[in-house]
Amino acid sequence: MTDRLRTSTRAVVIGGSLAGMLAAAAVKDGVDTVEIIEAHALPSGPEPRAGVPQAAHIHPLLSGGADAIEALLPGTIGQLVASGAHRVPMTTDMVYLSPEGWYRRWRRNTQYLVAASRDLTDSVVRERVLKDPRVTVRPHCRATGLLGDAGRVTGVRLRGADGTETELSADLVVDASGRSTRTPHWLAELGITGLPEDRIDSGLAYASRIYRAPFSTSGWPVVNIVADPRRPGGAGSIVPVEGDRWHVSLFGPPGAQPGNEPAGFEAFARGLRHPLIADLLAGAEPLTDITVTHSTVNRRYYYERLDAWPEGLVALGDSVAGFNPVYGHGMSAAAQGALALHRLTSGGLSDGLSRRAQRAVARPVGLAWSLAVGQDIHRPDVRGKRPSPADRLLHRYVSRLSRTAGGSFRVATALTEVLTLQAAPTVLLRPDVLLAAAAGPLRPPVDGPMFTEGELRLLREAGISLTAP
Structure with a gap:
C-alpha cells in the first residue's frame, strides 16, 4: 500500500531516540506534518527505552548541546532542572x-x-516535542529501505510488528536511527557507493x-x-x-x-x-x-564527501558518527546538528537543501570527532589509526594547555569552551592562549581534590574519610 495522494508536505524521521525527537523539532516548522518511525514503544515518562543500550551509563549534556536544545525547544533546560537535573558550572x-x-x-x-x-533527559525532550500536534509517532514499526532514486528520496519502506510491508511517501526523510543505521546500505541500493568511513x-x-x-x-x-x-x-x-x-x-x-x-x-x-x-x-x-x-568504538560516515547525495534525505546523530561515550559528546553533537538542520528548513524545503544540511550537520560532528579521536589514537591498544607526528605535536600542546589550566583562568576557559562544543579548537591557537601556554600556570599546582568547607562538612557528617594525598 502506498499513500501517494498528499496535499501537504511531510517529513519522516527514522528513530524515536533523543536525536530523532530533536530532528522532529528541527523540521516541524518547515513542513506540515512530521511522522516518527520507532521500532519500539515509547515510555510515557522517565523510564528506560528499548534501543538505547548505553542508557545505563552517564550522559552529561554539555552546554553546547544544552544551548542548542534550548534554541529548538525553549524551556527544556528549565524543565529538566525543575525535574531534578543539576546545572553544573x-x-x-x-x-x-x-x-x-x-x-x-x-x-x-x-x-x-x-x-x-538519560531516561529523564529523553523524557523531557520527548514530552515537549510530542506536545506539537504536527508531530506523531508510529511505534512498533521499522524502516526497511528508501523510496526514490539516486537523485531524490521520496519516502521509506516500512515493516509493521505483524510483518505487513507498506510505503510511506515523504518530502524529507531524516535518518536518526543511531549506530544501527542502514543508510550506507540503502544508498548503495540507490547506486550511491564509495562512502568514506572511519572506525577507531x-x-x-x-x-x-x-x-x-x-x-x-x-x-x-x-x-x-x-x-x-x-x-x-x-x-x-x-x-x-x-x-x-x-x-x-x-x-x-x-x-x-x-x-x-x-x-x-x-x-x-x-x-x-x-x-x-x-x-x-x-x-x-x-x-x-x-x-x-x-x-566504545568511534565510527564516522563522511556523507558530506560523497560526490552524489539525494535530495530529500538527511542523516543525523549517531547515524552519522558514534563517539566513544567516555567523552560525553554524543547528545550534544546531535543537538547541534539538529539546530543546524532547523536553520535550513524553518522557512520550508528547497532544492539543494539536503546536501547543505548534511554539510552543516558535519561541522559539530567534526569537532566532537576531533576531541574523541584526538585522545583515543594515543592509547597503546587503539585499532584503526595511529597518531602521526602532527597528532603527537598537537597532543603535547594540549597537555601543556591542560597543565597550564590548573593555574590560569584564561586557559581553563578556552579549554572548557572547546570541550563543551561551544568553540572550535582554533580558539586554543589564539595569541593570548599561546602566550599563556608558553608562560605556564600562574598559580602553584593543586596537590589534591578541592572541596569547599560546606562539602567537607557533608562528608564528615556522612562519616566519609578521604584518603590523604
Missing part, C-alpha cells in the same frame, strides 16, 4: 583530575553541563552503577578521575543526578577493564590514579546492578 563545581594534575575550581565560569539520567577503537570498556548519595546532591560537584593515555590504568566519574543519586561510571582499557561484580567494581575504583571515587562510594548505597559495555 564548569569548572566551579567539578573535582577534576586530568592527566596533568588536579584542576582548580574557578569561582567564575563560562560553561556548564546538565547532569541527569580504543578498546575501552566501562561499567556503571547508580547509588543513593549519603546527602542531598544539590550543588554537589561532578567528580572526574581521568586516565593518562600514556600509561596503563582506568578512569571514573561520579555525576549527581535527580533524586539525590550518584551515577557512577568506571572505564578501563584491555587487560584492565571493570567487571560487573560489586567487590570488583569497588576495587577498580580504589585502584584509579586517586582513590577519591572509592572513598565517596564507601558512604553511598547501591541502588542498581552493575552494567558493563564494551562498545
Whole structure:
C-alpha cells in the first residue's frame, strides 16, 4: 500500500531516540506534518527505552548541546532542572583530575553541563516535542529501505510488528536511527557507493552503577578521575543526578577493564590514579546492578564527501558518527546538528537543501570527532589509526594547555569552551592562549581534590574519610 495522494508536505524521521525527537523539532516548522518511525514503544515518562543500550551509563549534556536544545525547544533546560537535573558550572563545581594534575575550581565560569539520567533527559525532550500536534509517532514499526532514486528520496519502506510491508511517501526523510543505521546500505541500493568511513577503537570498556548519595546532591560537584593515555590504568566519574543519586561510571582499557561484580567494581575504583571515587562510594548505597559495555568504538560516515547525495534525505546523530561515550559528546553533537538542520528548513524545503544540511550537520560532528579521536589514537591498544607526528605535536600542546589550566583562568576557559562544543579548537591557537601556554600556570599546582568547607562538612557528617594525598 502506498499513500501517494498528499496535499501537504511531510517529513519522516527514522528513530524515536533523543536525536530523532530533536530532528522532529528541527523540521516541524518547515513542513506540515512530521511522522516518527520507532521500532519500539515509547515510555510515557522517565523510564528506560528499548534501543538505547548505553542508557545505563552517564550522559552529561554539555552546554553546547544544552544551548542548542534550548534554541529548538525553549524551556527544556528549565524543565529538566525543575525535574531534578543539576546545572553544573564548569569548572566551579567539578573535582577534576586530568592527566596533568588536579584542576582548580574557578569561582567564575563560562560553561556548564546538565547532569541527569538519560531516561529523564529523553523524557523531557520527548514530552515537549510530542506536545506539537504536527508531530506523531508510529511505534512498533521499522524502516526497511528508501523510496526514490539516486537523485531524490521520496519516502521509506516500512515493516509493521505483524510483518505487513507498506510505503510511506515523504518530502524529507531524516535518518536518526543511531549506530544501527542502514543508510550506507540503502544508498548503495540507490547506486550511491564509495562512502568514506572511519572506525577507531580504543578498546575501552566501562561499567556503571547508580547509588543513593549519603546527602542531598544539590550543588554537589561532578567528580572526574581521568586516565593518562600514556600509561596503563582506568578512569571514573561520579555525576549527581535527580533524586539525590550518584551515577557512577568506571572505564578501563584491555587487560584492565571493570567487571560487573560489586567487590570488583569497588576495587577498580580504589585502584584509579586517586582513590577519591572509592572513598565517596564507601558512604553511598547501591541502588542498581552493575552494567558493563564494551562498545566504545568511534565510527564516522563522511556523507558530506560523497560526490552524489539525494535530495530529500538527511542523516543525523549517531547515524552519522558514534563517539566513544567516555567523552560525553554524543547528545550534544546531535543537538547541534539538529539546530543546524532547523536553520535550513524553518522557512520550508528547497532544492539543494539536503546536501547543505548534511554539510552543516558535519561541522559539530567534526569537532566532537576531533576531541574523541584526538585522545583515543594515543592509547597503546587503539585499532584503526595511529597518531602521526602532527597528532603527537598537537597532543603535547594540549597537555601543556591542560597543565597550564590548573593555574590560569584564561586557559581553563578556552579549554572548557572547546570541550563543551561551544568553540572550535582554533580558539586554543589564539595569541593570548599561546602566550599563556608558553608562560605556564600562574598559580602553584593543586596537590589534591578541592572541596569547599560546606562539602567537607557533608562528608564528615556522612562519616566519609578521604584518603590523604
